[in-house]
Amino acid sequence: MEHNRNSFYITTPIFYPNGNLHIGHAYTSVIADIFARMSRLSGRPTYFLTGVDENSLKIEKKAKEAGQEIMPFLDEQTGKIKDIFEKLRVGYDQYIRTTDPVHHRGVIEMWNRLKKAGDIYEGTYEGLYCVGCESFKTEKDLIDGKCPDHGVEPEKISEKNYFFRLSKYADTIAQHIRTGDFLITPVARKNEILAVLEGGLQDIPFSRPYKGQPNAILVPGDETQSIYVWCDALTNYISALGFGSSQKTYYDMFWPAKVHIMGKDILRFHAAIWPAMLLSAGLPLPKQLLVHGLMISGGKKMSKSLGNIVDPEEMRGIVGAGGLRLYFAHDIPLTGDGEISKDLIVASYNAHLANGLGNLTNRLLKMMISYEVQFDMEKVAHTPVWQKTEAILKESLDNLDLTGYASYIWKEFASIDKEIQDTEPFKVFKVDPDKARAIVSGMMIKFYTLVYFTDPILPHTSARIISYIRNRQMPERPLFVKI
Ligand code: MSP
Numbered sequence: 001m002e003h004n005r006n007s008f009y010i011t012t013p014i015f016y017p018n019g020n021l022h023i024g025h026a027y028t029s030v031i032a033d034i035f036a037r038m039s040r041l042s043g044r045p046t047y048f049l050t051g052v053d054e055n056s057l058k059i060e061k062k063a064k065e066a067g068q069e070i071m072p073f074l075d076e077q078t079g080k081i082k083d084i085f086e087k088l089r090v091g092y093d094q095y096i097r098t099t100d101p102v103h104h105r106g107v108i109e110m111w112n113r114l115k116k117a118g119d120i121y122e123g124t125y126e127g128l129y130c131v132g133c134e135s136f137k138t139e140k141d142l143i144d145g146k147c148p149d150h151g152v153e154p155e156k157i158s159e160k161n162y163f164f165r166l167s168k169y170a171d172t173i174a175q176h177i178r179t180g181d182f183l184i185t186p187v188a189r190k191n192e193i194l195a196v197l198e199g200g201l202q203d204i205p206f207s208r209p210y211k212g213q214p215n216a217i218l219v220p221g222d223e224t225q226s227i228y229v230w231c232d233a234l235t236n237y238i239s240a241l242g243f244g245s246s247q248k249t250y251y252d253m254f255w256p257a258k259v260h261i262m263g264k265d266i267l268r269f270h271a272a273i274w275p276a277m278l279l280s281a282g283l284p285l286p287k288q289l290l291v292h293g294l295m296i297s298g299g300k301k302m303s304k305s306l307g308n309i310v311d312p313e314e315m316r317g318i319v320g321a322g323g324l325r326l327y328f329a330h331d332i333p334l335t336g337d338g339e340i341s342k343d344l345i346v347a348s349y350n351a352h353l354a355n356g357l358g359n360l361t362n363r364l365l366k367m368m369i370s371y372e373v374q375f376d377m378e379k380v381a382h383t384p385v386w387q388k389t390e391a392i393l394k395e396s397l398d399n400l401d402l403t404g405y406a407s408y409i410w411k412e413f414a415s416i417d418k419e420i421q422d423t424e425p426f427k428v429f430k431v432d433p434d435k436a437r438a439i440v441s442g443m444m445i446k447f448y449t450l451v452y453f454t455d456p457i458l459p460h461t462s463a464r465i466i467s468y469i470r471n472r473q474m475p476e477r478p479l480f481v482k483i
Contacts, residue, residue, distance in 0.1 A: 003253060003254070003255070004045055004253065006045065007047070007254055008036070008044045009049070009241075009257040009258050009259075010035055010036050010039070010048050010049070010257065010258060010261065011032070011048075011050070011257055011260050011261065012029050012049070013028065013053075013260075013261075013263070013266060014050070014052050014096060014098065014236050015050075015051075016053050016058060017053075017054060017074060017077035017078060017081060018058055018059050018062040019062070020084075020309075020313075021081055021312065022302050022303075022309040022311070023295055023302065023311070023312045023340055024263065024295045024302050025312075026084070026088055027328050027332070028262065028263060028292065029050055029085060029088070030088055030090060030325050030328050031261065031292065031328055031329065031402055032048060032050065033048065033089070034325065034328075034456045035259070035402070036092075037455060038393060038396070039397055041393060041453070041456060042393055045254075046093075047250065047254045048092045049096060049236075049237065049240050050085070050090070050092045050094075051094070051096030051098075052097050053098055053229070053233045054074050054097055054098045054215060055098045055099065055213075055215045057131050057134065057213065057229075058131055058132065058134065059074070060213060070214040071099075071214075074097070078095075078097060082095065088312065088316065088325065089459050091459070094240055096236050096239070098215070098233065102240070102244075102245055103236060103239040103240070104217055104239075106238055106239020106242075106243045106244035106245070107217050107231070107235045107244070109243060110231070110239075110243075110281055111219065111227060111231070112220060113280065113281035113282065114280050115220075117282070118165075119164055120163070120206065121162065121163055121165070122160065122161075122162055122163070123161060123162075123163045123205075124161070125157070125159055125161045125205045126157070126158040127156070128154035128155065129157050130149075130150060130154040132147060132152065132305050133150065134229045135269075136204070136205060137154045149305070151305070159209050160209060160225070161205035161206070161209075161225070161228075162205070162207040162219060162222075163203045163204065163206060164205075164206040164231070164273075164276070164277070165203050167201050167202055167203050168280075169280065170272075171197075172279055173197055173276060173279070174198060176275065176285055177194060177197070177271075178194070181287070182275060182285045182286070182289075184271060184288070184289045184291065185290055185291065185335070185400065188335075189264060189271075192267075201276075205228055206228050207219050207228050208228055209226075210225055217232055230269055230273055231273075231277065234269065234270070234274045235277075237257060237274075237286070238255055241254055241255055243255070256286050256287055257287065258286075258288065259287065259288040262289065262292070263291070263293070263294050264291050264292070264293060265294060267289070267291050270289050274286075288400070290334070290400050291335070292335060293335055293336045293338060294337050295310070295337070295338050295340045297310055299339075310340050312324065315342070318345070319346060319353075321460075322457075322458045322460070322461050322480075323348070323349040323353055323480075325458065326348065326352055326353065327345045327349070329402050329403065329405070330348065330352065330403060330406035330407060330410060330457075331348050331403075334400075346483050350483060352410055353479075354480040354481065354483070355482065356414070357410075357461075357479070358479045358480035359417075360413055360447070361465055361479055362474070362475070362478070364416070364440070365468055365469070365474055366474065367425060367426070367440045368440060368444055368469070368472065369473075371425075371436055371437055372437070373444060375444050375445055375448075377470065380445055380448055380449060383449070385445060389453045390453070392405065396408075409450055409453060413447075416446060416447055416450075419443060425439045444469070447469075448466070448469055451465045451469075461479065464479070
């Protein structure tokens, strides 16, 4: 199968399955899911990958703390993550586990290519290692001698490693970023990374001594060393598609990715190490990195290590999957940091769903049914309002402008509300029923269209409202109860 220029391959970072997913992880996954659904709705061949980063030291520690063997622990974690994805309607096409054999084959193939390119060499590493970040640190990364993200002193280590010749690629990567064929958005992140690249990159350790860590991928030809987590983890984006296996149809179809989505905490890995690996391996670069801000709680990045986590399950219990998804899409600026709070989520739910879409649905359905309004649903797709909304969908997708898309649709819903107020069909009906029917029919065409195009944000609700319209039926209970 040939690569289709229109194909839309979208990924989330693979998550460390060492605790419950917090709202920041849910955010990354939900926005990726919304883009994937927008892409499917616009007719593009779409592939949405998410998954877990299982081969790491901190996972091993967690399993030990839980008194469990590693594989049953990981299976249980994956069960929990899949469950929350299902509840939040995160409809991935593939969930990659770095313990999957297909992934191991991809990593080995990647290593062999880097080696063949002359970019892997043996050396000794002396320095600091933060297990929380799974990365090496320099003094200037630390605050008061501690990792700023994890609040712990990194370990001092001296060990034999294989190094990856990252330094060789700084200029080429910067060039790809400047020309825009490796796009980094928003522009502040692009500039941040360009500054790093212009300062030059240092070669980095790509292996660590193998000490019997479960699931480690051993260096081909040297079983005393295991492949370092980021080389392992980043490769998931292509191993999942079959890179390194005999079955690589998906790789051929979908690589290069349209977009990798991630939080700014892991931008450098994706904007420096990953493209360098791909260049070294002779593979195309992803088209874009979309870097979102971090959700903060109590002024600090939410993280399992800090213990300041907002639980997406609890939030879903209050405002439902739709409430949370709409909040992410409509209220969180994609590229800034957002303090997350229950009150803000509830206020958004009440405004946009209970008082907004929920009320509007009721008012329109009631009028449509009681005034016996007819409109031809099969022809809606040929109306100007449909064509305009479809064009907005495509444009928002091209620009990865989620908040723009969500706010456009909700403004249009509000404009129908306003039209009801202005035209007062309930009064018109008493004197001129046909005129009232014509007014409501026009509104129904617009409403049906908008509901159809909300599907990426509110997948189940959209289908439910469409079926009420088609069956000329009132919901048995309110769609969104006010909180
Ligand atoms: N396993 C690595 C990623 C490897 S990708 C090849 C990792 N995992 S993680 O579970 O710690 O975090 C993954 C992602 O979750 C972050 O990049 C970010 O996208 C998201 N978030 C983690 N904390 C977040 C917030 N507080 N706010 C928003 N998103 C956050 O790093």
